[in-house]
Amino acid sequence: MTAVKGFPAFPPQRAGARFATSWWGLAWIKAMEDTSLDHTLLRKGRAYAKTGQVGPIAVSPGRLAATTEGEYDTVVRVAQLTDAEWERFLDQVAAQSGHIAALLDGEVPHALVEAAEDAAVPLLPTVGDLEPECDCPDWGHPCKHAAALCYQTSWLLDGDPFMLLLLRGRGRTELLEALQLRDAPTPAATGMSALAAFSLGVPPLPAPPPVAVEYVPLELEEAAGVDVAALKVLAASASARARDLLSGGSPAVLTERQDRVRLAAEHDLDIGDAPAVLAWQYGGPAGLEVLEHAWTPGRQELARAEAAWQREELPPVQAARNRWTLGSLQLRLGRDGRWYPFTLREGEWWPSGAPERDPAALAY
Structure with missing residues (x-):
């Protein structure tokens, strides 16, 4: 046996x-x-x-x-x-x-x-x-x-x-x-047959990729008319985006506002818009977009989400376009197909967590 x-x-x-x-x-x-x-x-x-x-x-x-x-x-x-x-x-x-x-x-x-x-x-x-x-x-x-x-x-x-x-x-x-x-x-x-192919064993792994070069922050001296702290942030940001390009990535083209929010989220800057910074930290450009804009999803997209919701026997929601509201919780469907959770704080909806493909995973 x-x-x-x-x-x-x-x-x-x-x-x-x-x-x-x-x-x-x-x-x-x-x-x-x-x-x-x-x-x-x-x-x-x-x-x-x-x-x-x-x-x-x-x-x-x-x-x-x-x-x-x-x-x-x-x-x-x-x-x-x-x-x-x-x-x-x-x-x-x-x-x-x-x-x-x-x-x-x-x-x-x-x-x-x-x-x-x-x-x-x-x-x-x-x-x-x-x-x-x-x-x-x-x-x-x-x-x-x-x-x-x-x-x-x-x-x-x-x-x-x-x-x-x-x-x-x-x-x-x-x-x-x-x-x-x-x-x-x-x-x-x-x-050849699948059995013959699998009998050949596992080929050796390729050589490991080269070790990434660690970014070294700039050492700048104070100078009249120069915001050294801001310059350091910009240099670090430019370095990160350059590494993405050199490694084959293609950083998205951002608007001025998106780039400002990105810098604040990545470098802990205060731009007076905490919800936007949180939205970026949880979801990047898609998280910011779902914070600021409502849209009307296709019926098929919502049907899949509704089936998952009903399968977990969750209470009904108030649905409006891409937003489902359940008490102090609101779930918003992004154009990237993910659901973003928001909680109510003093009358304003704030991003409250990482997105999920399944809205039922955010219901608790």
Whole structure:
């Protein structure tokens, strides 16, 4: 039997942190949530998963296990594939070299899952495939502890799709060894199979890049009519932008106001406009733009954000163009596709944190 794989406990996550981001991780969560009849326990499970109430996770064929909330033994069982099902699955993997290459690259191709389903091999779990067990007093199916374990497992699946195969009965090593015993697909005249390519090993890394030259501040003497402090700031700024250009970057062309705010943000200068300086520190030109200008996003952009918001069961917001307001919190969608948080201070909206792609991550 494949050895058990252990994973350290996930630390508490920031408020609004997402679970699965891969489509197969989302399918895992859906299989668990569709089985549940108690959404309150699911909500508690999400909270337990994000606040670090799940201990180290052990993954083995057909079994997930962890100690939750410090005292409960929680297990989630997954139906293992039979030997016949594994043979049919390996046939589908071996049929296209791209399938194993994608798995090794951390992806689960839709085409592979569809081909497995056509061969009557259930790779992804569906309703009823996950069987939770826990010695807590909850009667839910799953209880909040098993739900928390499943939610955290979605992070493991995002990081390594071979975890899904291990739960179905075979780990990475067994799968690769079984594939090596099969005839590889005939390589094209100008290429080779994925298995042959991966067997070549990892080439040596290139030489490290040259050490960057550290900027040495100018040593200037006081002179009549010369603001030495300002000159030092300008010299440091010009040096930084020159390094960007020399390293292949292309610093954006800034307006006079943007450049003034940039200098204040980078060199702790007081220009009498603290919100603008904060906006630059959190988001650069895009942060300043979203502070000072409202705009009307496309419906598709807002629909994705609304779906993420509803998935976390967050309260409704007051929406106006690119701005969502929830009490003393306001989220503003920038033209760069990121949401910027603002808080209300004495009747004025101030930037209050770094932007996120998912507005739900900023809701707490």
